[in-house]
Amino acid sequence: MAASKLQRAQTRLAYLLVLPATLLILVIYIIPILFVFLGSLTDYTLVSDYYEFVGFENYQKMFGDKVFANALNNTFFYAVLFLPGAFIISLIIAIAIQEQKQFRSILEVLYFLPVTSTLAAMALVWAALMDSGQGVINNTFQLFGLPRVNWFGNEDVVLYSLAIISLWSIIGFNMVLFLAGLTSIPKNLYEAAALDGADHPLDKFFRVTWPMLGPTAMFVAVTSSITAFKLFDTVAILTQGGPDRASEVFLYLAFLEGFEYFNMGYSAALSLFFLGIIFLFALVQALFSDRNVHY
Amino acid sequence: MADISQTPTALWFDRFKPKSLGRVITSVLLFLGAWVMVFPFIWMISSSMKPTDEVYDADFSIIPKTFKGFENYYGVIFEQPYLVFLMNSMIVCIGILIIQLLTAIPAAYALAKLKFRGSTILFGTVIAAITIPINVTSIPLYIGLVRVGLLDTYFAMMFPFIVSVFAIFLFRQFFRGFPDSIIQAARVDGFSEIEIILRLILPSAVPAIAAFSVFSFVAHWNDLYWPLIVVQSQDKMTATLSMMQYQSAFDTDYGRTYASATVVTAPMVIAFLFARRLFIRGITMTGVKG
Numbered sequence: 001m002a003a004s005k006l007q008r009a010q011t012r013l014a015y016l017l018v019l020p021a022t023l024l025i026l027v028i029y030i031i032p033i034l035f036v037f038l039g040s041l042t043d044y045t046l047v048s049d050y051y052e053f054v055g056f057e058n059y060q061k062m063f064g065d066k067v068f069a070n071a072l073n074n075t076f077f078y079a080v081l082f083l084p085g086a087f088i089i090s091l092i093i094a095i096a097i098q099e100q101k102q103f104r105s106i107l108e109v110l111y112f113l114p115v116t117s118t119l120a121a122m123a124l125v126w127a128a129l130m131d132s133g134q135g136v137i138n139n140t141f142q143l144f145g146l147p148r149v150n151w152f153g154n155e156d157v158v159l160y161s162l163a164i165i166s167l168w169s170i171i172g173f174n175m176v177l178f179l180a181g182l183t184s185i186p187k188n189l190y191e192a193a194a195l196d197g198a199d200h201p202l203d204k205f206f207r208v209t210w211p212m213l214g215p216t217a218m219f220v221a222v223t224s225s226i227t228a229f230k231l232f233d234t235v236a237i238l239t240q241g242g243p244d245r246a247s248e249v250f251l252y253l254a255f256l257e258g259f260e261y262f263n264m265g266y267s268a269a270l271s272l273f274f275l276g277i278i279f280l281f282a283l284v285q286a287l288f289s290d291r292n293v294h295y
Numbered sequence: 296m297a298d299i300s301q302t303p304t305a306l307w308f309d310r311f312k313p314k315s316l317g318r319v320i321t322s323v324l325l326f327l328g329a330w331v332m333v334f335p336f337i338w339m340i341s342s343s344m345k346p347t348d349e350v351y352d353a354d355f356s357i358i359p360k361t362f363k364g365f366e367n368y369y370g371v372i373f374e375q376p377y378l379v380f381l382m383n384s385m386i387v388c389i390g391i392l393i394i395q396l397l398t399a400i401p402a403a404y405a406l407a408k409l410k411f412r413g414s415t416i417l418f419g420t421v422i423a424a425i426t427i428p429i430n431v432t433s434i435p436l437y438i439g440l441v442r443v444g445l446l447d448t449y450f451a452m453m454f455p456f457i458v459s460v461f462a463i464f465l466f467r468q469f470f471r472g473f474p475d476s477i478i479q480a481a482r483v484d485g486f487s488e489i490e491i492i493l494r495l496i497l498p499s500a501v502p503a504i505a506a507f508s509v510f511s512f513v514a515h516w517n518d519l520y521w522p523l524i525v526v527q528s529q530d531k532m533t534a535t536l537s538m539m540q541y542q543s544a545f546d547t548d549y550g551r552t553y554a555s556a557t558v559v560t561a562p563m564v565i566a567f568l569f570a571r572r573l574f575i576r577g578i579t580m581t582g583v584k585g
Contacts, residue, residue: 006482007410013488014409018417021402024458028432029424035435046438093328096321103322109571110329113336115578116567118517120538121556125339128553134351136338168332176579230428233519237538251430258434259524271431282426 040268047262058269068270070245071253074159078249079228081163086224087217089167090174095209097175098182108179112172119169123237126165127152152239155246162247165234170227174220181216185209215288222285229277250274336564343367343554350549367554375551376529377537377558384534387452388515392508394457400500403466404492408478418467424460429521437524451525452533456515462507465580469503470496509570509577513563534559 040058044051062068097107114122129136130151138148151161189208198207210217232251235241241248241256248256254274258267341357342350344364371377405411406418432455440451473496481491497504522536538559541552567574 010409010488011411014405014411014414017401017405017409017488018411018414021398021458021463022417024398025420025424025460028436028455028458029427029460030420032432032435032439033427035438036431039434046441093325096325099318100322100325103325105571107325107329108575109568111332112571112575113564113567114332116513116563116574117336118535118538118560118563120517120519120535121560122335122339124538124541124552124556125335128342128350128549129335129338131351134353136355139353139355168335172332173579176575180579230430232430236519236523237542240542254430255520255523259437264434264438268434271434275427275431278426278428278431 036268036271039265040272042265044265044268045262046264051265054265058266061266062269062273067245067248067253071248071250074246074248075229075231075250078159078163078231079225081160082166082228083221083224085163085167086170086174086228087221090171090220091178091217093171094175094178094182095205098179108176111175114169115172117169119233120237122169123165123234126168126234127238130161153243155243158239158243158247162231162234162239166228166231170224174224177220177223178213178216181213182209185212218285218288222281226278226281229274229281339553339557339560342550343557345550347547347549350553363550364554367548367551368558370548370551371555371558375555376532377534377555379530380532380534380537381558381562383449383452383531384516386449387533388512390449391453391456391515392511394453395459395462395511396504396508398458399462399466400497400504401492403463404470404488404496406463406467407470408473408475409488421460421463421467425464429455433521433524440525446525447527447531449531452522452531455521456511459507459511462511465503465507466500469500473499505573506577506580509574510580513574513578516563 041053041055042051043054043057093111097104097111100107130138130149132138132148132150132153135151137151141148149157152158185208189212190204193204193208196207198204230251231249232255235247235249235252236255239247241252250270251274254267254270257263257270337357338355341359344362344367345359346361346363349360402417406414406421436455437446440446440454445451477495478491481495486494517535518533519535519539522533523539526532526536538556
């Protein structure tokens, strides 16, 4: 009897403990998601209270919209520029830093510094470094006889410029993730590989490091892809999608539609599309990490 | 071959083998790379101490030719509302963190150690919600705040973040590792569940709480998206949001502009330099940057 009374008291307490969090999850996540879904079926705009259900018109509009296609294109092009660098450069630096003895911690700090900094503020610095007239980068280019580049004014260049800034801000982050993965590889595997004749660093990399790094590599690839799809800050501060929509990426378009033009219904459809992409990445990660984690 | 390299005579010229030369080159390249990573900060600090016309000078030098550091920083801190911006960022970040901990820790303990109906559904919801970024729910949250007339308030700036599903997940995993036998023994000794949380679980969870706190603080200090949506007046502007003003010629004194950029990014960078391990652990915890 006493035990079940204690049990009941414990259950009551459990409900009390989860109550605040549960209510807030309801108000901040569940109800808004339902409203995003319902809203995406209406022509709701913030400026008028009158709205109608329009079925899947917003989605039809989205897939027929040149502006949407453009934003998607820009996002993918940017991701193609950004992702290989975010992955490969970080991995190379992690491997190189791991082999350092005396400089390891200072190098780690220097590479990680951009990650902690406020990107919105550093974007202003990058704007100056990449200034087409007197920027340090163009001046350096000139010194080496390279042509001056119009980093933010040229439609064909602007996504490269944004990708460079994003690389700068993420390399230290991915490097730390890779370092964690590298440190967890047992040393005796390298010794065993050396006995088998894998002496060359590249041999060691492909026979031991790369297979053992599988889960970490997957994690970095997925999370970097999500980061690429969430590009926003530098666009908002530096280009506002310009010149001529050349840097209007997906999240910035959704922001404009919702909070500049107040096309809430359409923006809700864009938001759900965005969520779909994120879920897709999460799914890929869940599938692969389950298979790869048991070594 | 392997035998020969083991002999002592081979050892002295080992140092000149390409392997160690390679190591020197690697170090040099790594430091060159580090220079690229750090250069924007050096340029920013250097420019923040220059007069306007020197910022874009063709022959760039790190040491300012005319030192205007004092004027620039004085201008930013005392003539422009940067103290207000920094204070707003502090209030919002601290407020968010405290409520996150107050809501997440009890829920995580219940999910980890107590049996109740619905716990599986709640935990499943928590996991699902982790994948939902603010960018998806921002429209209804914004409309809701407009309807209740709370736009441009600290409440609006904090509201979407006061429950962290990530914190609930993280702490639940952490608390599960706490031995049940100790909790049972404490119950037998007459500890209430609240006492168990405060006196046993919390002290053991300090590393996880510290790492999460860093993660939360840095994420919200650097957040541009949500303040851009809900903040309308300069008195509620956060330090990060204030950087948006410069796209519309807010200040044509470039030296002072970079002094303000330095002031905005300094708190996180300095805190990082003082607690490096904790920062690296905290920030990389989720894997998703920003």
